[in-house]
Structures are given as structure tokens and as C-alpha cells.
Amino acid sequence: MSYQPLLMSYEQAADLRQYVGTDSLIGRSITEEIKALEAYMPMGIEIPGHGEAGGYEHNRHKQNYIHLDLAGRLYLITEDKRYLDYATTMLVEYAKVYKHRELNVSRDSNKPGRLFHQTLNENMWMLYSSCAYSCIRHELTESQQQLIENDLFKVMLEMFVVTYAENFDIIHNHGLWSVASAGICAYAINDQATVDKAIYGLKGDSVSGGFIAQLTQLFSPDGYYMEGPYYHRFSLRPIFLFAETIERRQPEIGIYQLKDEVIKTTAYAVMSTAFPNGTLPALNDSSRTMDINDLGILLATNICFDRYEQNETLLAMAKHQGHVWVHNTGAALSNALDNNADVANFNWGSLSLTDGAEGECGGVTILRHRDSKSDDSMALLWYGQHGSDAKLHSALDHGHFDGLHLSLFNNNQEFINDYGYGRWVNIEPKFGGRYIPENKNYCKQTIAHNTVVVDQISQNQGSTAIAQQHFGEKHFTLLANEASNGTGDGKLQAMSAFARDYYTGIDQQRTVIMLESEEFEKPLIIDLFRMISEEEHSYDYPVHYNGQIIHTNFEYQAHKSLSTVGNDYGYQHLWNLGQGKVESSSLTTWLMGNSYYSLISSANKDSEVIFARTGANDPDFNLRNEPMFILRQKAANHLFANVYETHGYFNEAIEASLNARGQVDSVTVLHVDDTASVVSLNLIDGKQVKVCVSNLTDINDNTETSIVIDGETLSWTGYIAIIKK
Structure with a gap:
């Protein structure tokens, strides 16, 4: 036969x-x-x-x-x-x-x-x-x-x-x-x-x-696809089904070895972006629930295990998926898992992926940490090119205006999240299951993401044509296997990137640090978002969270009648629920699931916090009603110095609440310029953690940075110094 x-x-x-x-x-x-x-x-x-x-x-x-x-x-x-x-x-x-x-x-x-x-x-x-x-x-x-x-x-x-x-x-x-x-x-x-x-x-x-x-x-040298993980995972199905067919019918082509095993590289790229619970980051037009159980990733897991390497991470992926492809590759993976049933949850480690055909268009960096209780923390910083590949038709513009976007995860949940796309997939009464109008009006706009908005206008004026001319620029990464803070205690990882001229005459730099230390229950996330401008602007730092506000250390006024936060660029879809002035460091704590989360932020004179919720100007109730708050500051040059702390435990069934207040009391900016950013984390026990970040370009492990603060000279080698007092 x-x-x-x-x-x-x-x-x-x-x-x-x-x-x-x-x-x-x-x-x-x-x-x-x-x-x-x-x-x-x-x-x-x-x-x-x-x-x-x-x-x-x-x-x-x-x-x-x-x-x-x-x-x-x-x-x-x-x-x-x-x-x-x-x-x-x-x-x-x-x-x-x-x-x-x-x-x-x-x-x-x-x-x-x-x-x-x-x-x-x-x-x-x-x-x-x-x-x-x-x-x-x-x-x-x-x-x-x-x-x-x-x-x-x-x-x-x-x-x-x-x-x-x-x-x-x-x-x-x-x-x-x-x-x-x-x-x-x-x-x-x-x-x-x-x-x-x-x-x-x-x-x-x-x-x-x-x-x-x-x-x-189609893919960067690291295998990343410009439209983001949601569309990337969709590409894996035709890739692996056709590649497997070619290998069986015409093995002489050597399809699995093409371009230094690009098929494996691109599969690993999308797999490695997944949060520890298996969901994929909502970069560009993306579902917030798409995960590694998707058939494309399932195929990739099975075939990579058979065609490339039988490694423990793929075994862990299969264990999480709980299903294999009904195929000889699925049988091989199943048999291997039977012999290694105790494999831990998948962990791709900390990594950076470049974007662009030559890796020239920025990328995405992910920091990961697994603690002694096997809980995984993850921070993702996206700084690639605009995720639009509109070669076929305008509807394929899946890009969002969200350069320097941040997502955070621990305790099995994404606690600082992206809205994702505006679409009710295959629900025909909801605009035919297609992208709703609010996808363009809100979801794509910068305010729908965890990145700074200038003058209430989206990056690149909300224009795809302009956005396609810009992409992020990696400043440095300090990943787990490279990390050393020079103090002998604690573990440090970091990532830093620039977005230049996304707003005319304004450069942006975001440095995100994951710091593990015995004072804190989970790694601290220190987010230093620097705005560089010769003219004064209004800067909005939005925080998208889920849960219930528990505590603030500042006064605010809840509005009895609602108006919108603004009139355009997505602001027209935000109800202004309340706001308050902040003269010094602010603290906001919310409860999500069983965990408390606190955001401690530096503040200048006339800083403001606005509490908001999606749903305004939405006559068809297309948008999900989700909370957020905005840190607003008027300035020319400005540094948002923010610390995210996970702490405590809550169990409503047994009426237990532990450590509802965190260890970080306030944050103070001590110095910021083109040379360095230095901030002080002031703890409730009176101790101080000083975080020093070099802002010098072309930095490397051996770069010497030196500044003077109040007559005291601070010097360090490399990217970051952590000084405890």
C-alpha cells in the first residue's frame, strides 16, 4: 500500500x-x-x-x-x-x-x-x-x-x-x-x-x-512574531502540521533543520512568554484567557519533544496541558511523562526576545523567580515594534499603542494586567463576534495599558502609520543567571528600555527591578519610569488591577455624579470615580484573591491619584467593567518611582487576614538625570533600601557610574546597586 x-x-x-x-x-x-x-x-x-x-x-x-x-x-x-x-x-x-x-x-x-x-x-x-x-x-x-x-x-x-x-x-x-x-x-x-x-x-x-x-x-532571530503571542500561537498549527507532512513525504528538504531550526526557535519563543498559570500575555489584540492548552502550542510541545529534544520543560508543559496530540509523538511524550510524573511546573526562566526581522526593533524581556514554596513571580516589559502587519487589509492592524508596557504576576494570578482585545469571539449578537468598535477606541489606546500617557494622547498620536516608524530600544538586562547586587544578600534581576520620540520631543525610559530579600514575602517589583522633556506636560501612569481597594494613605473624594476622565484616546470610556491630591509618597493597597498588593509611589507637589473604571460611552455594554487608578503628574522631566509589594493572606471562609499592611512605607526620589536614577525605599521599621540605576547609554557590566547627593558621592560598577541601611 x-x-x-x-x-x-x-x-x-x-x-x-x-x-x-x-x-x-x-x-x-x-x-x-x-x-x-x-x-x-x-x-x-x-x-x-x-x-x-x-x-x-x-x-x-x-x-x-x-x-x-x-x-x-x-x-x-x-x-x-x-x-x-x-x-x-x-x-x-x-x-x-x-x-x-x-x-x-x-x-x-x-x-x-x-x-x-x-x-x-x-x-x-x-x-x-x-x-x-x-x-x-x-x-x-x-x-x-x-x-x-x-x-x-x-x-x-x-x-x-x-x-x-x-x-x-x-x-x-x-x-x-x-x-x-x-x-x-x-x-x-x-x-x-x-x-x-x-x-x-x-x-x-x-x-x-x-x-x-x-x-x-516572519519571525525575529529569537523567533518572536510581531503581532504578539495570541497570533503567534495561531501560526504554530499550520507550521507544525505542514512541517510534519513535508518531513514524512519529502524528508530530503530537511524542513525541521531550516534556518538553524527556526521551527523550534519560534515555538519556544511563544511558549516562553507564558505566565506560570499557562495564560499568554495580552500583547496587541489578544485574549486574556488564551493559554498553552491551545492546539498550536499542544502540537508544538509534542512535535518538538519528538523532533528536537526531550527536555524537562516540555514534559512540564505536557503535564500542565493534561492532553497530548493523538499521534505517535503524543504517545512518546505520554510515556516519558509516566516515567517523570513528579516534574515541577514549567519554567522557561528569565529571558529576552528580540523583535524585527533582524532583531533590530526592540523586543520583550521577562523576569522570573521561583521561591521556596514553588510560587512563581513574573514581570514582563514589552518594548518592541508596533504589532501591526497590515499587508492584507486594514483589519489586520492588531497593534496597540503600548510601548514600555508592564505586566506582573505572582500567587498564580496576573495582578497588574492588560485589558487585551475588545472582542466577543464567535458570539454573533455582539457585533458578529468581530472586533467591537471599542477595540479601536479604547483597547488599542495607551491608557488601556500599564504605561505612561502624555497629555491624555496615545503614543504616536494613536496613528498606526506613525507608530510603524518607531520601536523600543533595549537599555540593559540583568537576568537570574547574571544577577549580583554586590551586597552579598538577596537576589536581583532587572530590565531597562527606552521609547524615544513616541511623543514629539519626549523620551521615555523604564527600568523594572525584581528584588528578592528576606524583608519581603515576595520579590519586590521596583518600577522606575523616567520622562525626559524640555517642556512641561501632564503625565498619567495608569495601573490596571483586579480586586478591592483596601487602604490608601491619602485623602480622596469619591464622586457622587460621574463624568469621564477625558474626551478622547480612550479616556472617554473611563468613568472618574474619585480623586485626591498627593503631596508626598502615596500608598494604595488592594485585595485580589488571597493576596494583598500595595503600590507605593513617589510624588511631587500637586501629584494626583484618579480612581476610574471602564464603561463610559458604551451604549451596547461592549466593554468589561474593570477598575484602574491613575497617578497624574505635571512636569517636564519626571521620574515615577513605584514599588509593587505582595504581602499577607486573606481567607474569607475562615475569616483570616494576615499582614494586610506591607513593609514599604514610602518611596523618595533622591536623584535623577541622564547619569543615574537613585530612589530610597523607606520601610516601616525605619530601615532604608537605596536603589541606584545607571542611565548611561552603551552600559555594560564594567561601566562605572558616579553621582553626588547632598555632598555624598555614590559610585558603583555595572547597571544597578542596592544599598541597605
């Missing part, structure tokens, strides 16, 4: 048969997929007509291809003829109607398909249906094969490769799906000429288009 299924051989399917019904990870994964298919099959086979994006018809076609794929693979594994009959009937029924269908109505400038409102979804349908077809082709009659291939798959390939040729070769996330689906379909029907177009591009040069061009041009 010369023809083989695309993603597993007949022999490998037979090997998987031994795991059916077993209490192993692969056995449970097979059982879950059988249950899913058995629950869907009684609904019968329906080939719906056209419908709205996210509507019934859309979702039925989607569920059809998902369960068609399941039926094909599970038939090979279980030899249950019902699955064969189901998959055969489904494919035949689609083949009978597909070429007679008019094109759908596109709801944006993306090209429509015959089933879906955009070709992206139709690409996905073809990819999964082709995989299913390859699993059952050997059981079909010649007339069934001819019908399915001629009236369904060849018609689809004509549309994607010829009719929509300008989109086929585009170097983009959507382009990945286009070439992968076409290549997999062409392999399934033995059309090598189209396979070659999918791999090498329409011109055959591996540069202007095709899978190889996608892999070599």
Missing part, C-alpha cells in the same frame, strides 16, 4: 491502538477525542449555507471540519467502521455542493470563500479535511476519490492558489495558513506541482512567497 496518511503511518496508527482505554495521558487523550466525536455524530451531517461571521452556519462548518479530522484519525486507530462511514459521507456531501456555491459575502476586505466569510477559515477547513481524507482515501472507491478530489479539493486549490494568488504569497500569519492548507491538500491528492508552489512560492524562489519564505522572514 504505497499511499500513506499525511500525519501518521498505518503502522503508527496500529501502535496507538494499544493505548485505547488505558489510564495514561495518551489513553485519556484518545478517550476524550472519541467522546467528542461520539457526541457530535448523532447531530447528523449538515452542510449549511451562508451565514454571518460567528453565526450558526460559520460554527457548523467549523465543527464539521474539526470532527471530520477526528473521524479520519480515530478510524485509523480504532478501525471503527462508523467513523469511516461518517468521514466518507461528510466529504462526499461537501463535494456535491461546493463548486456550485456562490462566494460568501465578506464583512471586511479579506477575500471570501464559498463556505466562510473569509478565506482564512476556508483554509483551515481545507487543511483539516485534507488530513481526514488522507486517513480514509485507501478505503474509498475510485468514483468517491474522483468526486472529492475534482469537485471539492481541486476547486478549493484553484481559488486559493490561482484566483487569490496575491494573498497566497503574502508573508503573514494568514499567508502561513494559505500555503500550509494548499500544501497539505496537494499532498493528500498527489498534486506535487501545487505542493512545490506551497513550499517554494509561486515564483519558486523561496523568497517572494511559500512556506520556506514564511519561516525565514
